[in-house]
Amino acid sequence: MNGLLYDIVLAPFEAINLGRLREELLSHAHGKTLEIGSGTGLNLPYYPQDTMIIGIEPDESMRQKSLERAGHFHAQVMAGDAMALPFPDEEFDTVVGTLVFCTIPDPQKAMEEVHRVLKPGGTFLLLEHVRKNTPVMGKLLDVMTPLWFHLADGCHLNRDPSDTIKRLGFKTQEYRSIWKGLGKLWMLVK
Numbered sequence: 001m002n003g004l005l006y007d008i009v010l011a012p013f014e015a016i017n018l019g020r021l022r023e024e025l026l027s028h029a030h031g032k033t034l035e036i037g038s039g040t041g042l043n044l045p046y047y048p049q050d051t052m053i054i055g056i057e058p059d060e061s062m063r064q065k066s067l068e069r070a071g072h073f074h075a076q077v078m079a080g081d082a083m084a085l086p087f088p089d090e091e092f093d094t095v096v097g098t099l100v101f102c103t104i105p106d107p108q109k110a111m112e113e114v115h116r117v118l119k120p121g122g123t124f125l126l127l128e129h130v131r132k133n134t135p136v137m138g139k140l141l142d143v144m145t146p147l148w149f150h151l152a153d154g155c156h157l158n159r160d161p162s163d164t165i166k167r168l169g170f171k172t173q174e175y176r177s178i179w180k181g182l183g184k185l186w187m188l189v190k
């Protein structure tokens with residue numbers, strides 16, 4: 001996806017409440033932090049100053065845009081795939097994912113990778129739009145997903161990582177529903 005276009009499309013949502021949600025979520029990041037699918041680096045301004053951030057982003061244009069931002073923060077950005085993270089087990093204090101499990105081809109595999117690279121007691125911070133679990137809206141999101149997948153670079157409107165999170169057995173599994181049930185914000189501890 002074109003990084004400049006992504007930032008232009010997201011700008012109104014950042015202003016309405018996405019920026020505030022990023023700020024709230026990332027205030028819990030600490031220590032050595034991995035961000036998967038870091039996109040154009042829109043989270044970078046919100047990390048606490050003492051975090052050491054490594055971003056993994058497979059898309060060249062998105063990564064270039066984030067590299068322009070990363071220079072202003074304590075951050076590195078590299079090419080990589082969340083389904084096969086190039087890090088040893090239990091390497092990170094915090095892992096962050098925002099609006100990313102909707103796009104990753106095998107979200108279960110990526111979640112297993114996140115769990116693997118987190119230290120015991122480490123924190124996984126996650127913000128996702130999800131399939132709203134009501135008959136009409138859920139069905140509508142199912143119907144819209146094939147077209148949306150092509151328009152929005154592989155994004156699914158009808159996913160929800162809750163079951164995978166439960167299966168992996170994070171110690172605490174707090175989440176909050178946002179956007180009238182169309183999104184969730186999680187703070188998970190391994």
Ligand SMILES: C[S@@+](CC[C@H](N)C(=O)[O-])C[C@H]1O[C@@H](n2cnc3c(N)ncnc32)[C@H](O)[C@@H]1O
Nearest residue numbers: 037038039042059062081082098099100103104
């Ligand atoms: C909707 S964007 C979100 C970007 C950013 N996280 C944000 O909050 O603005 C989805 C991102 O996931 C990335 N992505 C897709 N497949 C991925 C994978 N297998 N591993 C890591 N990132 C991936 C895309 O390249 C894109 O940057």
